[in-house]
Amino acid sequence: MTLQILINGILKGGLYGLMALGMSLIWGVMNIINIAHGAFIMIGSYVTFFLFNSFGIDPFLSLVFSVPVLFFLGFIVQKHIINMVIRAEIFITLILAFGIEIFINNTALLIFTADVRKVKVAYGASNFSFFGATIPYVRLIAFGFAILITIFLFILMSRTKLGRAIRATSQDLEGARLVGIKVSRIYAITFGIGTALAGAAGTLWAIIFPVTPTMGGGLTLKSFVVTIIGGLGTMLGPVIGGLTLGIIEAFGTNWFGTTFESLISFTILVIILIFMPKGILKSKKE
């Protein structure tokens, strides 16, 4: 029983981590709280649903499509919209992101209608036993992908020229400019990577759960909580935050009842803000 709850929590936590990764990256590098993050996740889900439904493309394979589509979209949004207010206070960019979210959600409502859709794969509910606990294949594979993508991003950020440029921009703007980094371009790429990660999360989400145009709001909140719990500015933060939230939610809903899921996540948020205001990872170092 305990093992089963732990596994439920870990599998969901991995997905939470991937969801928050993009938000954390954009927040950390550009100091923008991307309220539209959930909306980008939603678009990723619909890319998967559309490809599966119209062309029968396996949902896991559709990652190859949802990631570039969302990267491109994020790149454009940053370059042509957010860039105009990038030096303004955080409050202004927050409102702009909020506006983008409303725009995306309502466009999606118009195009897709409010119907709930489901990606129905043949292997949907198959599972295997593991020391008395049951593990659904789909969730395990989705978890695996979430971790793989996180590792991939980690390598991108620490080993490549682009990654170093992004980190330099985030650490010292003046310095980055002095050594010849084109900041506006780096910002657009970073935002693109952030939304591409949202797209990947959306794809994995669509495989496990149904998809609706309004699903983004809740996911933005979850990503926000995970980002705070994990702490800003590290690649590992969202993963730790996601797993923490996933596991606590799994045990919490088991003890208190399923209706308390949101209450549990926000209680954790408040507790973390009081005792570890910089998130689990950062606070430990000090």
Add this chain to the structure above:
Amino acid sequence: MRLIKTLSIFLLILIFISGSNGLLFPKDIIKIGSAISFTGKHSRSGKLYIDSYNLAVEMINKKGGVKVGNKNYDLKIIYYDDKSDAMESSKLVDKLISNDKVDFLLGPYSSGITIPDSLIARRFRIPMIEGGGASGKIFNKGNKYIFGLLPPAGEYFKSTLEFLKTLKPVPGSIAILYADDKFDLSVGEGTKKIAEKMGFKIVIFEKYSEGQTDFTSVLTKIKMKNPEIILVGGHTEEALNITQQVKELNINPKMLSLTVGPSEADFRKALGKDAEYIYGVASWSTQMNFKGAIFKDTKEFISVFKKKFGYDPDYHNAAGVACVVVLKNAIEKAGSLNREKVRSNISATSLDTIYGKIRFSPNGQIQGTSIVLQILDNQVFEVFPNTNKKAIYPMPAWKKRK
């Protein structure tokens, strides 16, 4: 000045158009209004009612319409999409009454939306007949203008529990899982009360937030207690998720029964083979045969319906058709379009329809109970109280299926 001039001309045109609109509608039309879910989480179920309302109206108009005195009226339904939102729905009902001047109202889908809608109907004293809400909370407000064709929510699982009592050995443990909306609260609490009275042991009694997607937590708890029976009061999407996750976690109850879902063709289509052996409840099934008012009998209704819409009707559809038939019958009996007269005639309804014999309790809810269904060979069969096909109990374990 020019602006004012243009504006007033524009206004005049507007008045002219809307005035002539009244002329375009000949007098011999009875306008019925319905704010119902075309989109949103209830859109699947909403469509069932929309299809049925349309079919019933089409049939009635084809056969000469509604006879009031010596005059024949055609029925016409004005729809609005409530987007599955209760606030939106009650606003639209208000609009139907104030702007579109409808004569009578047909109900929306789901108890949560029917409650506010029915209160608007009462405020304007316009009778509303609904087949989509069964919560006791619709009918305990002393509202004389609402009539419901679904049996009381609290008794939805009564026939299922009676069915369990006939089994040997009688299953001992039951888990009840229900959504926290008005209808399913009534289902959950009612089922618990009846089950305890009948001597069943309830090992898990838990509610979840309406629209929830992930049930692994509560299902893990259920797996641990390993109840023989799982009863679920929820909506189609949740039913889909729960069934899939029950399989994901390899939980093998002897019976999994869901209030909404199993009887719908969409549910079977979405789940495919995994829908097999699942139990459901309904106030009606396609195997029943009743004499009808606008259709000859249930059989004819089913064949006409299937031909027109391409799917098997279920109890939602039958109830939807019956709503319109009850209204037609009451108007004809009243011999006028006077709403009060029609209302008292609805209340006194005693009518054979393809949905069964319809009589209302004093609170406006239909008299009757639900039946037990099971999905066998991708079809829905009534297994209790009438045995159209022998129930397969216990359900085979997931891993032992082909």
